[in-house]
Amino acid sequence: MKAARTPPSADRPPQRPEHRPEPGLRERKKARTRTAIRAATYRLIREQGYDATTVEQIAALAEVSPSTVLRYFPAKEDIVLTDEHGPSLAAELRARPADEPWFESLRYVLRKAAGSGTAEDPEVTRLRTRLMVEVPAVRSRMTQSMAATGRLLGQVVAERTGRAADGFEVRVLTMSLVGGLLEASLYWAEHHHEDDLGTLVDRALDVVGHGLAPGDPQAAGPSPVPS
Template sequence: MTGVRSPLSPTGGARPGLRERKKAKTRAAIRAAAYGLIRQQGYEATTVEQIAGRAEVSPSTVLRYLPTKEDIVLTDAYDPVMAAGLAARPAGEPWPESLRHVLRAVLGVGAGEEAELTRLRTRLLAEVPAVRCRMLENMSATGRVLARAIADRTGLAPDSLEVRTVSMSLVGGLMEVSRYWAEHDHEESLAELVDRALDALENGLPALRQGPREGRGEARGPGPDPVAS
């Protein structure tokens, strides 16, 4: 998932302390510096030292907040947001419907005020192998968040094979949605692509367009016509 601001965060919570606000400000400055440099000169040409210089912090500070350059691009606050959003849905609501609702709310930010940043991140995901590998590592945490939410709704254990399989299929599907969107120049609606992916995971692949006899005939190869024989 991408983005750092949440449409689902509660508005009446306690104000973060001074230390937490300073950390958030520093992290935001590091990300802003990284994004600006990547736009100007590309991902590979951008170094941690350059990011630190533009953010006016030391390279060690950059790596203390975000251990790798890939983390600067990928790390976001959506996992706890998704967990809170799923927990807030009605108890009797089927979990696929709850998931769709929460993802639509999260995607609303990416398609709105953070559209440019979301496109940049998905483009890097599609084009830079190191970013893609790091996202695969990071998405295990998202899978655990989804596993707990699915377990709460189904009564199954969050570490059961069935729940783990479904949750990781979901996060893998979301990653492929991001890549597909970027590979097609961000022309389609991201929300509609997510709906299509969830449909495929929930209902299976759409029916083949060719008829079963035609399909079997192609697989069988040339030979006598069974009708004529």
């Protein structure tokens, strides 16, 4: 069984996730505060660089206290990294059609996530990946965050394949995915964001699926699905 580069079931509507209630006033206020802190951080980093930007400066620009900044983001590198996407990725993967080959579902969801990130705020996405290359602490924190995302994805992969979520094969596969996605982001930034990130994610999935193909790396065929 093989995973197509463009899933044949992509034109089928995904299963609709369960309705979620609208967030209350408290949750909306928290979301606004997080957004204000992040916006202030991005602005300061653009103006003076990552190392010169302090929590106190971020708090002043966001009009909150330094303790509020640290309550929302325990470390400065947490501010520039998005950490909310793991649960949504897992939910989207669960919402794919039940008869769709699971590796196709995985490709669809991860490629969609890459496209959404670059489309929603391309400048911020480029800044974040550039910091991953330039700042070891940011890269280390991103690795930890993506590992957590990998564990969430592993639970869904286990459900779809009938394996244990903590089984050796599932852990190896999901951490291979995490490593591939991280390298796709780093490669993208190192090459001045000239490539299409979605295409790099696709190529990373091909490597995870069947390893290195001989000849032109961009001429590799579709990936066989890991069993």
